[in-house]
Amino acid sequence: MLSGVLSGCGSITAETGSSAYVAPGKYDVYTCTDIDRQVQATQKRKAELEQLMGRASEGAGGAIANTIAYRGEYLQNRDDLVELSRASANKQCSSNSRWSSGRAVF
Numbered sequence: 480m481l482s483g484v485l486s487g488c489g490s491i492t493a494e495t496g497s498s499a500y501v502a503p504g505k506y507d508v509y510t511c512t513d514i515d516r517q518v519q520a521t522q523k524r525k526a527e528l529e530q531l532m533g534r535a536s537e538g539a540g541g542a543i544a545n546t547i548a549y550r551g552e553y554l555q556n557r558d559d560l561v562e563l564s565r566a567s568a569n570k571q572c573s574s575n576s577r578w579s580s581g582r583a584v585f
Contacts, residue, residue, distance in 0.1 A: 500551075501558040504566075511572035518563050525556040 506514060532549045535541045 500555040501562050503562070505559075506563050506566035507569070509566060511567065511570055514563055514567050514570070514572060518560065518567075521556050521559050521563065525553065525560070528553045528556065 506517065509517065528549050532545045532553065535544045535549070538544075
């Protein structure tokens with residue numbers, strides 16, 4: 480019985496366990512302007528964490544340092560971006576993507 484329980488824990492991945500890092504509907508009360516501002520801040524912090532993780536992995540014990548110091552916050556930022564994208568789509572906010580012309584069709 481114990482082996483069955485433990486084998487279930489091994490199947491949890493970063494994609495399937497993402498709900499542990501962000502609450503569904505966390506950004507539903509945000510306005511489109513607030514969502515855009517939060518996306519920019521989260522993307523900036525995610526890029527900083529990627530740089531820190533890259534530098535740490537060059538040294539001895541870097542994988543352990545990444546796991547202890549940066550991995551949790553990195554996964555939270557990644558999942559926050561997914562939730563922000565979902566909230567933006569639900570509110571039908573205009574996006575600043577490279578495929579968007581920024582023009583409305585009436």
